[in-house]
Amino acid sequence: MAFQPFGFRFEISSSLPTAKAKAAIRSKKTSIFDAKNGARGWIAGPFICLWFSAFDRYGPMLFGLISADNFGTRVRGRAGSDLNGVLMFTLLIPLMAWVVYKMISEGQATGRQLVVIGLVFLVGGPLIYWSAHRERKDAEPLVRFLRKTLA
Structure with missing residues (x-):
């Protein structure tokens, strides 16, 4: 499958x-x-x-x-x-990558912010896609x- x-x-x-x-x-x-x-x-x-x-x-x-x-x-x-939710999350990935890049390049990123963003996208992302596939x-x-x- x-x-x-x-x-x-x-x-x-x-x-x-x-x-x-x-x-x-x-x-x-x-x-x-x-x-x-x-x-x-x-x-x-x-x-x-x-x-x-x-x-x-x-x-x-x-x-x-x-x-x-x-x-x-x-x-x-x-x-x-939830096709619209999965599509919106997918469109947010490159936007968040750009935001994180800009935060790091301008010295605005803290370790805590990067950990939270990483958890949302590295743990939450696969869960969103798996749930959409399952349902x-x-x-x-x-x-x-x-x-x-x-x-």
């Missing part, structure tokens, strides 16, 4: 034209402010983003691209646990929702 902290890939083909596929998804998804759990999200042009809860913004997510296919519509992308299948119901809606 491959290490997949950024979720698993999915691809769904449908015989519906692209406009009808988008309309079907919009009509069956839950309203963003509805208190019940269910697939909710947005479609902006060719992009789709779905998640479960109105209150839990760190839960399973699905990001994808809707495109026309010879036979109808194809939706492909990634689904996983990636939590987004499977979102993929099933799309398959059922586009069938």
